[in-house]
Amino acid sequence: MSQTELIDARSTLSESLPDVALPDVSLQDAVDTHRVDAALEWLDNHPPHVIADQLARMDAVQAGMAFRLLDKDLALAVFEELEPVDQQQILQGLRDQTFRELVEGMDPDDRARMLREAPAKVAKKVLAGLSQRERRMTAALLGYPEGSVGLYMTPEVVALPRNLSVADALQTVRIKGINAETVYTLPVVDSGRRLTGIVELRELVLSRPDTMVSELVVTEPAFVRATDSAEKAARLMRETNDINLPVVDSEDRLVGLLTIDDAVEVIEAADSEDVAKQAGSAPWEGHYMAAGVFQLARYRALWLLLLLLAATLTVSVTDFFSGTLEQAAHLALFIPLLIGAGGNAGAQAATSCVRALAVGEVRGSDLLKVIWRECRVGLVLGGMLAGAGVIIGALFVGAKIALVVGITLILICGWAATIGGTMPLLAKRLRIDPAVVSAPMVTTLVDATGLIIYFTTAKIVLGI
Numbered sequence: 001m002s003q004t005e006l007i008d009a010r011s012t013l014s015e016s017l018p019d020v021a022l023p024d025v026s027l028q029d030a031v032d033t034h035r036v037d038a039a040l041e042w043l044d045n046h047p048p049h050v051i052a053d054q055l056a057r058m059d060a061v062q063a064g065m066a067f068r069l070l071d072k073d074l075a076l077a078v079f080e081e082l083e084p085v086d087q088q089q090i091l092q093g094l095r096d097q098t099f100r101e102l103v104e105g106m107d108p109d110d111r112a113r114m115l116r117e118a119p120a121k122v123a124k125k126v127l128a129g130l131s132q133r134e135r136r137m138t139a140a141l142l143g144y145p146e147g148s149v150g151l152y153m154t155p156e157v158v159a160l161p162r163n164l165s166v167a168d169a170l171q172t173v174r175i176k177g178i179n180a181e182t183v184y185t186l187p188v189v190d191s192g193r194r195l196t197g198i199v200e201l202r203e204l205v206l207s208r209p210d211t212m213v214s215e216l217v218v219t220e221p222a223f224v225r226a227t228d229s230a231e232k233a234a235r236l237m238r239e240t241n242d243i244n245l246p247v248v249d250s251e252d253r254l255v256g257l258l259t260i261d262d263a264v265e266v267i268e269a270a271d272s273e274d275v276a277k278q279a280g281s282a283p284w285e286g287h288y289m290a291a292g293v294f295q296l297a298r299y300r301a302l303w304l305l306l307l308l309l310a311a312t313l314t315v316s317v318t319d320f321f322s323g324t325l326e327q328a329a330h331l332a333l334f335i336p337l338l339i340g341a342g343g344n345a346g347a348q349a350a351t352s353c354v355r356a357l358a359v360g361e362v363r364g365s366d367l368l369k370v371i372w373r374e375c376r377v378g379l380v381l382g383g384m385l386a387g388a389g390v391i392i393g394a395l396f397v398g399a400k401i402a403l404v405v406g407i408t409l410i411l412i413c414g415w416a417a418t419i420g421g422t423m424p425l426l427a428k429r430l431r432i433d434p435a436v437v438s439a440p441m442v443t444t445l446v447d448a449t450g451l452i453i454y455f456t457t458a459k460i461v462l463g464i
Contacts (some may be wrong), residue, residue, distance in 0.1 A: 025038045025042065026042070026054075027039060027042045027043070027051075027054045027058075027066055028054065028057070028058060028062070030042060031058070031062050031065055031066050032062070036069070039066060039069055040069055043066070043069060043070060043074075048074065048077040048078045048080075048081050049081045051070075051074075051078045051081075052078050052079075052081035052082050052086075053081075054066075055067060055078070055082065055086065055090070056082060056083065056086050060089040060092070060093070061093075063086070063089060063090060064089070064090060064092075064093035064094075067079075067090050067093075068093075068094075072101065075102065076102060076105045076106070079102055079106070080106060080107065080110050084113055084114040084116075084117045084118070085117065087114045088114065088117070088118050088119075088122055091103070091122060091126070092122070099125070099126075099129060100129035100130075103126045103129060103130065104129070104130060104131060104134060107154060107156075107181055108134065108137040108138050108141055108154065108155055108156065109141060109151070109152055109153055109154050109155075109181075109256075109262060111126070111134075111138050112138050112141035112142050112151055113151055113152070114126075115127070115138065115142060116142065116146070116151065127139070137155050137156070140155065141153075141155065144226055144227065145227060147229060147230055147231070148226060148227050148228065148229065148230060149224050149225070149226055149227070149228050149229070149230045149233045149247050149258055150226035150227065150247070150255070150256075151230065152230045152233075152258055152262045152263075152265075152266060153226065153247045153255070153256030153257055153258045153259075153262075154180075154181040154182070154256055154257055154258075154259060154262075155255060155256045156179055156180045156181050156256075157180060157181075157187060157254065157256055157257050158172065158173055158176045158177055158180045158183055158186055159186070159187045159188070159189045159193065159254055160172060160186050160187070160188050160189070160199065160213055161188070161189065161190070161191075161213075162188055162190070162196065162197075162212075162213055162214040162217065163212070163213070163214065164212070164213045165209065165210055165211065165212055165213070166204050166207045166208065166209050166210070166211045166212075166213065166216075167209035167210070169186070169199075169204055169213050170204055170205070170209075173186065173201065173204070181257075181259060182244055182257065182259050183201055184200065184201050184202075184243060184244060185198055185200060185201070185242070185243065185244035185246075185257065186198065186199050186200070186201060186204070187246050187254050187257070188213060188217045189254050192253065193253045193254055194248075194251070194252045194253050194254070195221075195223060195246055195248050195252055195253070195254045196217070196219065197217035197218050197219040197220070197221055198217065198218050198221040198246060199213055199216045199217050199218065203216045204216070221246060222236060222237075222240045222242060222245060222246075223245065223246040223247065223248055224236065224245060224246075224247055224248075224258070225247070225248055225249065225250065226247050226248070226249055226255050226256070227250075230258075230266045231266055231267065231270045233245060233247075233258055233263070233266075234258070234262075234263035234264075234266040234267045234270075235267065235358075235359065235360060237258065237260065237263045238263075238267070239360070242260075243259070243260045244257045244258065244259050244260065245257065245258040245263070270358070271358075316448075317448050317451040317452055317455075321451070321455040330396075330397040330398075330401050331401065331404070331454070331455070331458055333396065333397065334389075334393065334401075334405050334454075335451065335454070337389070337392075337405075338405070338408055338409065338412055338450055338451075338454050339446070339447045339450050339451065341385055341409060341412065341413060342412035342413060342415070342416040342446045342447070342450040343416070343442075343443035343446050343447055343450075344443075345378055345381055345382075345412070345413045345416040345417050345420070345446075346416035346417065346419055346420035346442040346443055346445075346446040347420065347442060347443050348417070348420065349374050349377070349378070349416070349417040349418075349419075349420030349421040349442075350420035350421070350423060350424060350442045351420075352421070353370065353374075353420065353421045353424045353425065353434070354424045354434045357424055357425070357428060357434055362425070364425055364428050364429050366425070367422070367425045367426070367429075370421045370422065370425060371418055371421065371422055373421070374417040374418050374420065374421030374422070375414055375417065375418045377417050378413045378414035378415065378416060378417025378418060379410060379413065379414040381413045381417065382409050382410035382411065382412065382413030382414055383410055385409045385413060386405075386406040386407070386409040386410050387406075389402070389405045389406050389409045390402045390403065390405065390406040392405075393405040393406070400461065400462060401458075401462075403461055404454075404457055404458045404461050404462065407457050407461065408450075408453055408454045408457050408458075411453050411457065412446070412450045412453055412454070415446070415449065415450070415453065416442075416446040416450070419442055419445060419446060419449075420442045420446075423441070423442055
Protein backbone atom coordinates (compact mmCIF):
# COMPACT_ATOMS: atom_id res chain seq x y z
CA MET A 1 0.00 0.00 0.00
CA SER A 2 1.43 3.44 -0.88
CA GLN A 3 2.64 5.65 1.97
CA THR A 4 0.42 8.55 0.87
CA GLU A 5 -2.72 6.41 0.91
CA LEU A 6 -1.82 4.90 4.28
CA ILE A 7 -1.44 8.40 5.78
CA ASP A 8 -4.75 9.51 4.24
CA ALA A 9 -6.55 6.49 5.67
CA ARG A 10 -5.17 7.10 9.14
CA SER A 11 -6.14 10.75 9.00
CA THR A 12 -9.68 9.97 7.93
CA LEU A 13 -10.17 7.40 10.67
CA SER A 14 -8.79 9.61 13.42
CA GLU A 15 -10.41 12.91 12.55
CA SER A 16 -13.20 12.69 15.15
CA LEU A 17 -11.63 10.86 18.13
CA PRO A 18 -8.11 10.61 19.58
CA ASP A 19 -6.15 7.40 19.11
CA VAL A 20 -6.57 5.12 22.12
CA ALA A 21 -5.16 1.61 22.21
CA LEU A 22 -7.83 -0.94 22.94
CA PRO A 23 -6.28 -4.44 23.19
CA ASP A 24 -9.58 -6.32 23.02
CA VAL A 25 -11.40 -4.15 20.49
CA SER A 26 -12.58 -5.76 17.25
CA LEU A 27 -11.60 -4.43 13.82
CA GLN A 28 -15.22 -3.46 13.20
CA ASP A 29 -15.40 -1.42 16.41
CA ALA A 30 -12.02 0.18 15.78
CA VAL A 31 -13.09 1.38 12.34
CA ASP A 32 -16.54 2.50 13.54
CA THR A 33 -15.01 4.62 16.32
CA HIS A 34 -12.09 5.89 14.19
CA ARG A 35 -9.46 4.39 16.50
CA VAL A 36 -6.44 3.99 14.21
CA ASP A 37 -4.03 2.56 16.78
CA ALA A 38 -6.55 -0.11 17.80
CA ALA A 39 -7.20 -1.02 14.17
CA LEU A 40 -3.47 -1.24 13.39
CA GLU A 41 -2.85 -3.35 16.48
CA TRP A 42 -5.64 -5.73 15.50
CA LEU A 43 -4.33 -6.03 11.93
CA ASP A 44 -0.77 -6.65 13.14
CA ASN A 45 -1.91 -9.49 15.40
CA HIS A 46 -4.01 -11.49 12.94
CA PRO A 47 -3.09 -13.59 9.87
CA PRO A 48 -4.32 -12.71 6.35
CA HIS A 49 -7.21 -15.20 6.26
CA VAL A 50 -8.66 -13.86 9.52
CA ILE A 51 -8.33 -10.25 8.32
CA ALA A 52 -10.04 -11.19 5.05
CA ASP A 53 -12.94 -12.78 6.94
CA GLN A 54 -13.43 -9.62 8.99
CA LEU A 55 -13.29 -7.38 5.91
CA ALA A 56 -15.91 -9.57 4.22
CA ARG A 57 -18.26 -9.01 7.18
CA MET A 58 -18.03 -5.20 6.84
CA ASP A 59 -19.74 -2.91 4.36
CA ALA A 60 -17.78 -1.52 1.40
CA VAL A 61 -16.79 1.78 3.05
CA GLN A 62 -15.64 0.21 6.33
CA ALA A 63 -13.75 -2.57 4.55
CA GLY A 64 -12.04 -0.06 2.26
CA MET A 65 -10.88 2.08 5.18
CA ALA A 66 -9.49 -0.92 7.08
CA PHE A 67 -7.81 -2.33 3.97
CA ARG A 68 -5.95 0.92 3.32
CA LEU A 69 -4.24 0.56 6.71
CA LEU A 70 -2.40 -2.58 5.53
CA ASP A 71 1.15 -2.43 4.21
CA LYS A 72 1.76 -3.53 0.62
CA ASP A 73 2.77 -7.16 1.21
CA LEU A 74 0.06 -7.89 3.77
CA ALA A 75 -2.54 -6.14 1.61
CA LEU A 76 -1.82 -8.49 -1.29
CA ALA A 77 -1.99 -11.58 0.93
CA VAL A 78 -5.31 -10.43 2.40
CA PHE A 79 -6.71 -9.45 -0.99
CA GLU A 80 -6.10 -12.92 -2.43
CA GLU A 81 -8.01 -14.45 0.49
CA LEU A 82 -11.15 -12.46 -0.37
CA GLU A 83 -13.97 -13.64 -2.60
CA PRO A 84 -14.18 -11.95 -6.05
CA VAL A 85 -17.24 -9.91 -5.06
CA ASP A 86 -15.39 -8.52 -2.02
CA GLN A 87 -12.26 -7.88 -4.09
CA GLN A 88 -14.26 -5.72 -6.47
CA GLN A 89 -15.53 -3.57 -3.60
CA ILE A 90 -12.00 -3.03 -2.32
CA LEU A 91 -10.64 -2.13 -5.77
CA GLN A 92 -13.30 0.47 -6.38
CA GLY A 93 -12.06 2.48 -3.41
CA LEU A 94 -8.33 2.46 -4.25
CA ARG A 95 -6.28 5.08 -6.04
CA ASP A 96 -4.79 4.24 -9.44
CA GLN A 97 -1.21 3.51 -8.31
CA THR A 98 -2.27 1.25 -5.44
CA PHE A 99 -4.88 -0.34 -7.70
CA ARG A 100 -2.23 -1.26 -10.29
CA GLU A 101 0.22 -2.59 -7.70
CA LEU A 102 -2.42 -4.80 -6.15
CA VAL A 103 -3.74 -6.43 -9.32
CA GLU A 104 -0.21 -6.80 -10.75
CA GLY A 105 0.81 -8.77 -7.66
CA MET A 106 -2.11 -11.19 -7.81
CA ASP A 107 -1.74 -14.72 -9.14
CA PRO A 108 -3.09 -14.88 -12.72
CA ASP A 109 -5.77 -17.46 -11.87
CA ASP A 110 -7.11 -15.41 -8.93
CA ARG A 111 -7.11 -12.29 -11.11
CA ALA A 112 -8.95 -14.05 -13.94
CA ARG A 113 -11.72 -15.32 -11.64
CA MET A 114 -12.20 -11.86 -10.18
CA LEU A 115 -12.43 -10.28 -13.65
CA ARG A 116 -14.88 -12.97 -14.81
CA GLU A 117 -17.38 -11.70 -12.23
CA ALA A 118 -16.44 -8.02 -12.30
CA PRO A 119 -18.33 -5.27 -14.18
CA ALA A 120 -16.88 -4.45 -17.60
CA LYS A 121 -15.60 -1.09 -16.35
CA VAL A 122 -13.58 -2.69 -13.54
CA ALA A 123 -12.25 -5.45 -15.81
CA LYS A 124 -11.10 -2.94 -18.41
CA LYS A 125 -9.33 -0.86 -15.77
CA VAL A 126 -7.58 -3.92 -14.33
CA LEU A 127 -6.34 -5.17 -17.72
CA ALA A 128 -5.15 -1.70 -18.70
CA GLY A 129 -3.00 -1.46 -15.58
CA LEU A 130 -1.21 -4.80 -16.04
CA SER A 131 2.21 -5.42 -17.51
CA GLN A 132 2.29 -7.11 -20.90
CA ARG A 133 3.26 -10.48 -19.40
CA GLU A 134 0.52 -10.47 -16.76
CA ARG A 135 -2.07 -9.20 -19.25
CA ARG A 136 -1.24 -12.02 -21.67
CA MET A 137 -1.58 -14.72 -19.01
CA THR A 138 -4.82 -13.24 -17.66
CA ALA A 139 -6.37 -12.95 -21.13
CA ALA A 140 -5.48 -16.59 -21.85
CA LEU A 141 -7.22 -17.77 -18.68
CA LEU A 142 -10.31 -15.65 -19.39
CA GLY A 143 -10.72 -17.52 -22.68
CA TYR A 144 -11.63 -20.77 -20.94
CA PRO A 145 -15.30 -21.73 -20.31
CA GLU A 146 -17.08 -20.85 -17.08
CA GLY A 147 -16.48 -23.49 -14.40
CA SER A 148 -13.56 -25.08 -16.25
CA VAL A 149 -10.15 -25.96 -14.83
CA GLY A 150 -8.60 -23.34 -17.09
CA LEU A 151 -10.04 -20.55 -14.94
CA TYR A 152 -8.54 -21.99 -11.76
CA MET A 153 -5.13 -23.28 -12.86
CA THR A 154 -1.92 -21.35 -12.54
CA PRO A 155 -0.04 -20.92 -15.85
CA GLU A 156 3.17 -20.06 -13.97
CA VAL A 157 4.76 -23.51 -13.96
CA VAL A 158 8.34 -24.78 -13.91
CA ALA A 159 8.50 -27.58 -16.50
CA LEU A 160 11.53 -29.83 -16.92
CA PRO A 161 12.83 -31.83 -19.90
CA ARG A 162 13.61 -35.51 -19.30
CA ASN A 163 17.27 -35.31 -20.28
CA LEU A 164 18.38 -33.12 -17.36
CA SER A 165 20.44 -34.28 -14.40
CA VAL A 166 19.12 -33.64 -10.90
CA ALA A 167 21.73 -30.90 -10.41
CA ASP A 168 20.64 -29.11 -13.60
CA ALA A 169 16.97 -29.58 -12.73
CA LEU A 170 17.43 -27.96 -9.32
CA GLN A 171 19.29 -25.07 -10.94
CA THR A 172 16.35 -24.64 -13.34
CA VAL A 173 13.95 -24.57 -10.38
CA ARG A 174 16.07 -21.90 -8.68
CA ILE A 175 16.09 -19.70 -11.77
CA LYS A 176 12.48 -20.10 -12.94
CA GLY A 177 10.81 -20.83 -9.62
CA ILE A 178 10.82 -17.17 -8.60
CA ASN A 179 7.92 -16.56 -11.01
CA ALA A 180 6.06 -19.82 -10.31
CA GLU A 181 3.16 -20.19 -7.89
CA THR A 182 4.38 -23.63 -6.81
CA VAL A 183 7.47 -25.78 -7.36
CA TYR A 184 6.52 -28.85 -5.34
CA THR A 185 5.23 -30.68 -8.41
CA LEU A 186 7.37 -30.32 -11.56
CA PRO A 187 5.82 -31.46 -14.86
CA VAL A 188 8.19 -33.20 -17.27
CA VAL A 189 7.66 -32.34 -20.94
CA ASP A 190 9.10 -33.21 -24.35
CA SER A 191 10.40 -30.76 -26.94
CA GLY A 192 6.83 -29.88 -27.97
CA ARG A 193 5.86 -29.14 -24.33
CA ARG A 194 3.65 -32.23 -24.27
CA LEU A 195 3.26 -33.73 -20.79
CA THR A 196 5.22 -36.97 -20.37
CA GLY A 197 5.22 -37.23 -16.58
CA ILE A 198 5.89 -35.44 -13.29
CA VAL A 199 8.62 -35.41 -10.68
CA GLU A 200 8.27 -34.13 -7.13
CA LEU A 201 10.73 -31.57 -5.78
CA ARG A 202 11.31 -33.89 -2.81
CA GLU A 203 12.67 -36.57 -5.15
CA LEU A 204 15.12 -34.12 -6.70
CA VAL A 205 16.36 -32.84 -3.36
CA LEU A 206 16.90 -36.36 -1.97
CA SER A 207 18.57 -37.80 -5.09
CA ARG A 208 22.21 -37.74 -6.15
CA PRO A 209 23.14 -34.71 -8.29
CA ASP A 210 24.21 -36.90 -11.24
CA THR A 211 20.92 -38.86 -11.31
CA MET A 212 18.87 -38.22 -14.45
CA VAL A 213 15.34 -36.81 -14.19
CA SER A 214 14.16 -39.62 -16.49
CA GLU A 215 14.98 -42.11 -13.71
CA LEU A 216 12.71 -40.31 -11.21
CA VAL A 217 9.78 -39.30 -13.37
CA VAL A 218 6.27 -40.73 -12.82
CA THR A 219 5.29 -41.51 -16.40
CA GLU A 220 1.51 -41.89 -16.02
CA PRO A 221 0.38 -39.09 -13.71
CA ALA A 222 -3.21 -38.03 -13.21
CA PHE A 223 -4.02 -34.98 -15.33
CA VAL A 224 -6.99 -33.05 -16.69
CA ARG A 225 -7.71 -30.93 -19.74
CA ALA A 226 -8.17 -27.19 -19.38
CA THR A 227 -11.80 -27.39 -20.55
CA ASP A 228 -12.75 -30.08 -18.01
CA SER A 229 -14.96 -29.26 -15.03
CA ALA A 230 -13.02 -27.64 -12.21
CA GLU A 231 -15.14 -29.49 -9.65
CA LYS A 232 -14.36 -32.89 -11.18
CA ALA A 233 -10.67 -32.01 -11.29
CA ALA A 234 -10.68 -30.92 -7.65
CA ARG A 235 -12.39 -34.14 -6.57
CA LEU A 236 -9.87 -36.12 -8.62
CA MET A 237 -7.10 -34.46 -6.59
CA ARG A 238 -8.82 -35.58 -3.43
CA GLU A 239 -8.97 -39.16 -4.71
CA THR A 240 -5.33 -39.24 -5.83
CA ASN A 241 -4.03 -37.22 -2.83
CA ASP A 242 -2.09 -34.94 -5.18
CA ILE A 243 -1.20 -31.43 -4.08
CA ASN A 244 -0.95 -30.26 -7.70
CA LEU A 245 -2.59 -31.58 -10.85
CA PRO A 246 -1.15 -31.01 -14.36
CA VAL A 247 -3.50 -29.34 -16.84
CA VAL A 248 -3.08 -29.89 -20.59
CA ASP A 249 -4.76 -28.65 -23.77
CA SER A 250 -6.48 -30.76 -26.42
CA GLU A 251 -3.08 -31.80 -27.82
CA ASP A 252 -1.65 -32.81 -24.44
CA ARG A 253 0.57 -29.72 -24.20
CA LEU A 254 1.13 -28.50 -20.66
CA VAL A 255 -0.73 -25.26 -19.94
CA GLY A 256 -0.75 -25.11 -16.13
CA LEU A 257 -1.25 -26.71 -12.73
CA LEU A 258 -4.33 -26.88 -10.52
CA THR A 259 -2.99 -26.27 -7.00
CA ILE A 260 -4.46 -27.70 -3.81
CA ASP A 261 -5.55 -24.31 -2.44
CA ASP A 262 -7.61 -23.61 -5.55
CA ALA A 263 -9.00 -27.15 -5.52
CA VAL A 264 -10.21 -26.64 -1.96
CA GLU A 265 -11.92 -23.39 -2.99
CA VAL A 266 -13.63 -25.15 -5.91
CA ILE A 267 -15.00 -27.92 -3.70
CA GLU A 268 -16.10 -25.43 -1.04
CA ALA A 269 -17.94 -23.33 -3.62
CA ALA A 270 -19.60 -26.40 -5.15
CA ASP A 271 -20.67 -27.74 -1.76
CA SER A 272 -22.03 -24.32 -0.72
CA GLU A 273 -24.06 -24.15 -3.91
CA ASP A 274 -25.43 -27.67 -3.40
CA VAL A 275 -26.37 -26.96 0.21
CA ALA A 276 -28.24 -23.81 -0.81
CA LYS A 277 -30.14 -25.61 -3.57
CA GLN A 278 -30.95 -28.55 -1.32
CA ALA A 279 -32.51 -26.13 1.13
CA GLY A 280 -34.63 -24.53 -1.60
CA SER A 281 -32.56 -21.36 -1.94
CA ALA A 282 -30.32 -19.79 -4.57
CA PRO A 283 -26.64 -19.47 -3.63
CA TRP A 284 -25.41 -15.92 -2.98
CA GLU A 285 -22.04 -14.29 -3.49
CA GLY A 286 -19.93 -12.89 -0.69
CA HIS A 287 -20.02 -13.33 3.08
CA TYR A 288 -23.30 -14.30 4.76
CA MET A 289 -22.86 -11.69 7.51
CA ALA A 290 -22.39 -8.92 4.93
CA ALA A 291 -25.50 -9.83 2.94
CA GLY A 292 -28.56 -7.67 3.51
CA VAL A 293 -31.94 -8.91 4.70
CA PHE A 294 -33.67 -8.17 1.41
CA GLN A 295 -30.78 -9.70 -0.56
CA LEU A 296 -31.13 -13.01 1.28
CA ALA A 297 -34.92 -12.88 0.98
CA ARG A 298 -34.63 -12.32 -2.77
CA TYR A 299 -32.45 -15.42 -3.18
CA ARG A 300 -34.96 -17.56 -1.30
CA ALA A 301 -38.26 -16.11 -2.53
CA LEU A 302 -38.29 -17.66 -6.02
CA TRP A 303 -37.78 -21.17 -4.72
CA LEU A 304 -40.43 -20.77 -2.05
CA LEU A 305 -42.87 -19.49 -4.66
CA LEU A 306 -42.19 -22.48 -6.91
CA LEU A 307 -42.62 -24.86 -3.99
CA LEU A 308 -45.83 -23.09 -3.00
CA LEU A 309 -47.23 -23.64 -6.48
CA ALA A 310 -46.14 -27.27 -6.39
CA ALA A 311 -47.85 -27.69 -3.02
CA THR A 312 -51.20 -26.99 -4.66
CA LEU A 313 -51.06 -30.66 -5.67
CA THR A 314 -51.56 -31.53 -2.02
CA VAL A 315 -54.60 -29.26 -1.82
CA SER A 316 -56.04 -30.85 -4.97
CA VAL A 317 -55.57 -34.37 -3.61
CA THR A 318 -57.22 -33.47 -0.31
CA ASP A 319 -60.15 -31.91 -2.14
CA PHE A 320 -60.54 -34.98 -4.37
CA PHE A 321 -60.77 -37.28 -1.33
CA SER A 322 -63.00 -34.96 0.69
CA GLY A 323 -65.80 -37.54 0.54
CA THR A 324 -63.55 -40.12 2.17
CA LEU A 325 -62.72 -37.65 4.93
CA GLU A 326 -66.40 -36.97 5.56
CA GLN A 327 -67.04 -40.68 6.14
CA ALA A 328 -64.00 -41.13 8.40
CA ALA A 329 -63.13 -37.75 9.86
CA HIS A 330 -60.48 -39.22 12.14
CA LEU A 331 -58.32 -39.82 9.07
CA ALA A 332 -57.53 -36.10 9.02
CA LEU A 333 -55.74 -36.36 12.38
CA PHE A 334 -52.89 -38.36 10.89
CA ILE A 335 -52.27 -36.35 7.70
CA PRO A 336 -49.44 -34.22 9.23
CA LEU A 337 -47.80 -37.31 10.73
CA LEU A 338 -47.85 -39.26 7.47
CA ILE A 339 -46.72 -36.54 5.07
CA GLY A 340 -44.05 -35.47 7.57
CA ALA A 341 -42.66 -38.99 7.80
CA GLY A 342 -42.76 -39.44 4.02
CA GLY A 343 -41.18 -36.06 3.33
CA ASN A 344 -38.36 -36.68 5.78
CA ALA A 345 -37.66 -40.15 4.38
CA GLY A 346 -37.54 -38.73 0.85
CA ALA A 347 -35.31 -35.84 1.89
CA GLN A 348 -32.87 -38.21 3.61
CA ALA A 349 -32.63 -40.40 0.51
CA ALA A 350 -32.22 -37.40 -1.81
CA THR A 351 -29.49 -35.84 0.33
CA SER A 352 -27.60 -39.13 0.52
CA CYS A 353 -27.83 -39.64 -3.23
CA VAL A 354 -26.74 -36.08 -4.08
CA ARG A 355 -23.74 -36.45 -1.81
CA ALA A 356 -22.86 -39.85 -3.32
CA LEU A 357 -23.07 -38.35 -6.82
CA ALA A 358 -20.88 -35.43 -5.85
CA VAL A 359 -18.05 -37.60 -4.51
CA GLY A 360 -18.31 -40.18 -7.30
CA GLU A 361 -19.68 -43.05 -5.23
CA VAL A 362 -22.76 -43.33 -7.47
CA ARG A 363 -23.01 -42.99 -11.25
CA GLY A 364 -25.92 -42.63 -13.65
CA SER A 365 -25.55 -46.29 -14.62
CA ASP A 366 -26.38 -47.26 -11.02
CA LEU A 367 -30.00 -46.07 -11.34
CA LEU A 368 -31.67 -49.49 -11.03
CA LYS A 369 -29.38 -50.50 -8.15
CA VAL A 370 -30.21 -47.28 -6.31
CA ILE A 371 -33.97 -47.76 -6.85
CA TRP A 372 -33.83 -51.31 -5.46
CA ARG A 373 -31.60 -50.28 -2.57
CA GLU A 374 -33.61 -47.21 -1.48
CA CYS A 375 -36.93 -49.03 -1.86
CA ARG A 376 -35.81 -51.68 0.62
CA VAL A 377 -34.36 -49.08 2.99
CA GLY A 378 -37.65 -47.16 2.89
CA LEU A 379 -39.74 -50.25 3.57
CA VAL A 380 -37.55 -51.14 6.56
CA LEU A 381 -37.87 -47.60 7.92
CA GLY A 382 -41.61 -47.66 7.28
CA GLY A 383 -41.92 -50.92 9.16
CA MET A 384 -40.14 -49.42 12.17
CA LEU A 385 -42.38 -46.34 12.14
CA ALA A 386 -45.52 -48.42 11.53
CA GLY A 387 -45.15 -50.13 14.89
CA ALA A 388 -45.25 -46.79 16.67
CA GLY A 389 -47.98 -45.49 14.35
CA VAL A 390 -50.31 -48.42 15.04
CA ILE A 391 -49.95 -47.98 18.81
CA ILE A 392 -50.65 -44.24 18.57
CA GLY A 393 -53.60 -44.79 16.25
CA ALA A 394 -55.12 -47.49 18.45
CA LEU A 395 -54.93 -45.26 21.51
CA PHE A 396 -56.66 -42.32 19.80
CA VAL A 397 -59.10 -43.64 17.18
CA GLY A 398 -59.29 -47.43 17.21
CA ALA A 399 -57.76 -50.46 15.57
CA LYS A 400 -59.05 -50.05 11.99
CA ILE A 401 -57.70 -46.57 11.39
CA ALA A 402 -54.53 -47.54 13.26
CA LEU A 403 -54.10 -50.36 10.74
CA VAL A 404 -54.55 -47.85 7.90
CA VAL A 405 -51.88 -45.63 9.43
CA GLY A 406 -49.45 -48.53 9.86
CA ILE A 407 -49.85 -49.82 6.30
CA THR A 408 -49.60 -46.28 4.90
CA LEU A 409 -46.37 -45.56 6.79
CA ILE A 410 -44.74 -48.62 5.26
CA LEU A 411 -45.89 -47.73 1.74
CA ILE A 412 -45.13 -44.00 2.01
CA CYS A 413 -41.62 -44.48 3.38
CA GLY A 414 -40.80 -47.06 0.71
CA TRP A 415 -42.16 -44.79 -2.02
CA ALA A 416 -40.52 -41.64 -0.64
CA ALA A 417 -37.07 -43.21 -0.30
CA THR A 418 -37.34 -44.58 -3.84
CA ILE A 419 -38.31 -41.18 -5.25
CA GLY A 420 -35.68 -39.39 -3.19
CA GLY A 421 -32.90 -41.67 -4.38
CA THR A 422 -34.06 -41.72 -8.00
CA MET A 423 -34.71 -38.06 -8.80
CA PRO A 424 -31.08 -36.84 -8.44
CA LEU A 425 -29.89 -39.61 -10.78
CA LEU A 426 -32.58 -38.83 -13.34
CA ALA A 427 -31.70 -35.14 -13.09
CA LYS A 428 -28.06 -36.01 -13.74
CA ARG A 429 -29.02 -37.89 -16.89
CA LEU A 430 -31.08 -34.91 -18.07
CA ARG A 431 -28.10 -32.58 -17.38
CA ILE A 432 -29.94 -30.85 -14.52
CA ASP A 433 -28.12 -30.07 -11.28
CA PRO A 434 -29.17 -32.91 -8.91
CA ALA A 435 -29.22 -30.51 -5.96
CA VAL A 436 -32.07 -28.56 -7.59
CA VAL A 437 -34.47 -31.51 -7.43
CA SER A 438 -33.42 -32.72 -4.01
CA ALA A 439 -34.97 -32.26 -0.58
CA PRO A 440 -37.61 -29.48 -0.97
CA MET A 441 -38.89 -30.70 -4.36
CA VAL A 442 -38.91 -34.34 -3.27
CA THR A 443 -40.73 -33.43 -0.07
CA THR A 444 -43.41 -31.51 -1.95
CA LEU A 445 -43.95 -34.36 -4.42
CA VAL A 446 -44.08 -36.98 -1.67
CA ASP A 447 -46.66 -34.93 0.24
CA ALA A 448 -49.13 -35.11 -2.65
CA THR A 449 -48.51 -38.74 -3.62
CA GLY A 450 -48.42 -39.77 0.05
CA LEU A 451 -51.97 -38.50 0.51
CA ILE A 452 -53.09 -40.55 -2.49
CA ILE A 453 -51.55 -43.65 -0.89
CA TYR A 454 -53.16 -42.82 2.46
CA PHE A 455 -56.70 -42.26 1.22
CA THR A 456 -56.55 -45.20 -1.20
CA THR A 457 -55.41 -47.49 1.61
CA ALA A 458 -58.22 -46.13 3.85
CA LYS A 459 -60.84 -46.83 1.20
CA ILE A 460 -59.64 -50.41 0.79
CA VAL A 461 -59.21 -51.25 4.49
CA LEU A 462 -62.29 -49.39 5.74
CA GLY A 463 -64.47 -50.27 2.75
CA ILE A 464 -65.63 -46.68 2.13
